[in-house]
Amino acid sequence: MNTPTNPATIISLQSREEISLCDASLRHRFELRRNKPMAIIIDAQQGLELLAEQSEIGLSLQKELKLWHKALGRRKISCIELHYSGAFLHPFDITGIIHGIASKFDISDALYRVVLSPDDAQTEVLALLRGLSFQHCQLAIEHAQSDQLQMLEEPIDEARTYKFARVGVQIQHSEGVENLRKSIRVMRDRYSPDYIYIGSTTYPLGEKDIEQQTTLFKEDLIEVSTDHLNLGPGASSKFGSLRLTNFSDIGHYLEEIEKGQLPLHQRPLS
Template identity: 30%
Template sequence: MHNNEHTTNIAEHPTMQRRQTKITEFEATRLLENFRRQPARPINICIDGNAFAWVKQNNNITSTGNTLCREIHAWAEAIGQRNVDTLMLCYPFQYWQPYELTEVMHALASHFCLSESTQRCHRVATKISEINNEHVALLKGLGFNHYHIVLSRDDLVDIPRLESLVKLIRQYSFSGIGIQIHDADCLDDLRDHVKDVQQKVAPDYIYIGLHPKLLNREIQSKGAMIFDGEEELEEDCIYMGLEGTSRLQSLVLQNFCSPQRYLSALESGHLPVNPGPLSI
């Protein structure tokens, strides 16, 4: 039965003009099983550290990394072990300790196939304040080869600092470096600063948007300006953590918004997704 009624647990891309079809939890399970039967179909994974901020406020949970590892395991059980085309880890140092990051990467490598090719795209996004020699060395050792630097308007004022940190990242032979400006309400005010970044830092791209997202592996033009919604991966993408929205072929799933329901599902060995209505 087709229904155009808006549902609160579906995050539809604004460019998608399609009708909604509500399905049951049983039907969703069957669709996931069908997806599982296509092992050659790769996936893309995004993990946002901010989606685990609530864990630090829960005295009953000892490890943020362990919570994420449970979700990784649940997804692998649901769709099977398959290749990961693009991996993105956002804000890893705000809520995870270095040993937890190692634990998370081990879980990903154990349950999915992470490429070791130089052509892989394992991208990490951090604020400029989190960039230092110790952090960059750890991320490189964990297999990340693309760096996504998140800047505020105030950060754009200090271009020499940005140049110095980009030089540090390049010393570790990262394959690509991108810049994100997350609070650029009026680009006219930032035009000169953006030009400075393009000329003095020469990033692969400058992304204008609030949140880091899975982007195409290869941006067409060097130094391209990308706005929110452009160059974004939309198919076979899994966004882990609280409120994460995943798209597998035509199926849209959203994780629970409630920490209690999210954790309860993981403790029961289930995916922490809303049971319905779902969308195809």
């Protein structure tokens, strides 16, 4: 007599895989989303400083990426967004991660965007990113204050030297509508960025949004049902209404990856 399968039992997502990645209910929910577009986000601020102390960042993220590929299949990627920090990510890390994404997912229509501070927009970094097919260079400043606005001129000119399709500015926090309007006018007059985005989350920002208007708030973005996969310790991902969070503890994160399991701290109830 066949024994009924417990839906909470850890099982393999692929019948020929010996490694168990996640439970059956999670597998089913991934299957329901397999034809939806997905963004992949690498945020250098999320736990990577601590990860660098215990592991090689690039190799760890590539191992996690491989596990997600086994769980999700060859999903179509709408956007690859790298939040770059020179303090944690090295050129060989970035190259390995981007090549890993390209080999495991459908990137034929993907928008490549790098988000970085003006200080990190160095010549060698921009050259590397452009060589890896990044199209949008987005310079992020915390506030639209005069001292931060003055930091934009050289990085914007440098990015244009490398012929990024779009060179934009992201203002992460706004303080007062009148001050913000004045700062936007100053930026347009002095630097003429291709777009200015006000908000903290940028992965939904698409080419169609920028074509319609060049100063955008999060509320202005075209509603697209896009899943997003965020890599690294403590990273949160979303697949439809399902939200998953990686272990923020570096030891637990690395332990799960080495066991061949997704490093998820939160698992949905069966």
